Amino acid sequence: MKSSFFAAIIFGIWMAVFLSQLTWPAEFSGWYEKGKAALGAFYPYVAEYLALILILRNLLAARLLLRLLGYALVALVFAGYLVQIVSYYKSGSFLPPLALENINHIDLLLQRNANLFLLVGVVGLCLTAVLYLLEKYGRRPRPLAMVPLFSVAVLITVPLLPVLEAKRSPSTAAQRLLRENRLTETPPLTALISTIWQTMASPHQGEKIDTDILAVAARYGFHYDDGREYPLIRKGSHPPPPFPSVGTGIRPPNIIVFFTEGYSARNTNVYSQDYPGLTPNLVDFSQNAMVVDNYYNHTAATYRGLHGQLCSLYPKYGGVGGWHDNYENLPRSHYLCLPEILRTAGYVTAFATSQLKKTTFLDEMLYTLGFDHVFMADEFLGRYLPGEKPIRPNAISDHQLFRALVALLASVENDKTTRPFFIGIYNLGTHAFLDVPEDGVVYGDGKNASLNTIHNLDDAFGTFWQYFRQSQYFDDTIVIFTADHAHFHDRPFVAAFDRKDSRFKHPYVKTFVDQIPLIIYDPGRELPSRFDARYATSVNFTPTLLHYLGITIPENPFMGHSLFDPPFGLEKGENGVASFGDETFIIDEQGIHGGLPRFFTGSYAADLKALHAFMAHVHQLEVEDRIWH
Structure with missing residues (x-):
């Protein structure tokens, strides 16, 4: 229970950092409007995080091999979120495939960026703390401890399932917020996996030509x-060169x-x-x-x-x-x-x-x-x-x-x-x-x-x-x-x-x-x-x-x-x-x-x-x- 609560706190910190980087359209003048738009826009982000916590919580409460898998997954998840935070901090969007193609220029991101180093350090400390607490509180299965987390997941996700199925109008506040910030409904980790897949796979290859x-x-x-x-x-084709020659018209030129x-x-x-x-x-x-x-x-x-x-x-x-x-x-x-x-x-x-x-x-x-x-x-x-x-x-x-x-x-x-x-x-x-x-x-x-x-x-x-x-x-x-x-x-x-x-x-x-x-x-x-x-x-x-x-x-x-x-x-x-x-x-x-x-x-x-x-x-x-x- 304590580990889940701590993980929720970490998520809150991450979300606060993320929201602080957003550009808000002019019509979002108050916290109520901002909160409503953010909920509509970012509920897939919350759902992704809750799903990860549920999976990790059960892995870390299992036997040794699964617990080791859980530790590795925790590290990968936090690394993935860190990559997306850094990308958004620097470029205003999640990591695109073109950025992975130019990963040899990663050193450019690390030059003269004290704030970036601070961010990396904070996330590293958070990762260390999460691993420690999940190790301390997660070894023994505690089914009752999962009830509050499942309840929160259901309360957040179920009312929004019809919206997931419907094609939302681009004129909605949530869509305007996403568009203004070059974001999609795809949450960070899912977006990163998709980007890696697009980079390693052949893009739209083999489509039929008609x-x-x-x-x-x-x-x-x-x-x-x-x-x-x-x-x-x-x-x-052999059209004559455009524009008339002048002077000596030295050809061919350097x-x-x-x-x-x-x-x-x-x-x-x-x-x-x-x-x-x-x-x-x-x-x-x-x-x-x-x-x-x-x-x-x-x-x-x-x-x-x-x-x-x-x-x-x-x-x-x-x-x-x-x-x-x-x-x-x-x-x-x-x-x-x-x-x-x-x-x-x-x-x-x-x-x-x-x-x-x-x-x-x-x-x-x-x-x-x-x-x-x-x-x-x-x-x-x-x-x-x-x-x-x-x-x-x-x-x-x-x-x-x-x-x-x-x-x-x-x-x-x-x-x-x-x-x-x-x-x-x-x-x-x-x-x-x-x-x-x-x-x-x-x-x-x-x-x-x-x-x-x-x-x-x-x-x-x-x-x-x-x-x-x-x-x-x-x-x-x-x-x-x-x-x-x-x-x-x-x-x-x-x-x-x-x-x-x-x-x-x-x-x-x-x-x-x-x-x-x-x-x-x-x-x-x-x-x-x-x-x-x-x-x-x-x-x-x-x-x-x-x-x-x-x-x-x-x-x-x-x-x-x-x-x-x-x-x-x-x-x-x-x-x-x-x-x-x-x-x-x-x-x-x-x-x-x-x-x-x-x-x-x-x-x-x-x-x-x-x-x-x-x-x-x-x-x-x-x-x-x-x-x-």
Whole structure:
């Protein structure tokens, strides 16, 4: 009885911590309204906890082997709740599958988080206390001691059983509370088990493809030749390059592309004036370039973002559960990607990242996609900034990355044998959950970590831009600034950018899809200052760049098209599509629609369901090595 009472106290503490993190809609002004909404929203959470207590109480009252099983289960339960509390504390939602895929970045959660360490310590003490009390009071079966707990479970659960069976209206107070806080009716431990299952299993794999699904896919610009072994392959188009040449029009130009980590368009003063002076160097860069508007990420996170843009694909594999665990098998899949095509056109291709080789499989993936050389942070720092040590535990800082890039460019500035070249750059400093390192530059008072990392990245980019403007490259090199994907909705980012007085034209939605930057500097073409992508996505990156360069290939398996080819999107008005894991989205002028299948509602419900199935089929083609021959 005492152990059950103590466990209930622990649950009360956990619930108080959890509720303190919630965002309450404006209509919940009093404790009565809040309590009623919380009961309606979180009764599955209470039911899960009571079920666990009943199971554990009986296991710990049994014989030795079952009691040992009970101890292990107690530890797992508390570990599971701890994971969900930490995830909610840091990101405002329970742990999503994408977070597990990026578990190699767990160190990012543990940097500069005294409150987080305190929380872990408190939960650890609670676990120790629960184990002690359950051991002390739980050895002998006491059937009468269980009556009060069973009674509470019945009183809470039984009246709500009809509600469990009914489909509740999204307009109810409970649903509004859940939606406002990015929560579902699935309680924490059940949600964690579901997330682990989704990550380890193949997401929506093997769904049947039929003509209705293919018809919807075709409306959104996706080619599929049913009956062929490689159904995504289509004949290459040969439209003339867009935009007139100017000056000498040196061709082929060098190309530098910044695939900035987790960077939304709303982050920069190029697209938004919410935070004056946040990104002055990017503003200066953009004044010499073409700014592409209404351009969104098509997938997430980094592995899919880079793979998907370079190969114009919605890739199946992310990090953990993908490239980290299946690298030995993945090279058997063949892709046609930008580096290989550029090499055929005479380019030397390279990619440089901020991460140390031991922490990531990005180098293996990038070599698989066709790069001639991949500079991991170890080599990049050692070769171009000799004597310096990585400032971050598992990576170099953004300033170190950009200074090393400048050193690389300076070392080959007069070496014509390296021309033309393509180099991709991936930084880590703007990753969610990070603040600036010791060589960083904060924004304003330095209290918001996301604003700090964005401003710091701009300062590091300024190092490159100042060198570039004075170098020979200014006259013969294209520079593109974009992102691997949008910024994740961790708490500092939401606090900074989810604001009602924002001057950015699209309201912020707490999902992993957002408008991202695409800014193109080219001294050899007469570019407009702005170009409207009409809600297209980054799956179009490689076809767009190839069209821009005037590089043609006989056939390709690309799922995207050139933004500059009028038959696609700009005239027909297709909507953008984003997809990763088990989530699918449609993007239009009204906003971002979709997510997990249970959120496929409204006028796009049928299209979302069809596109979800189509992406599942594409993933199956990738597993079967039927993307490219």
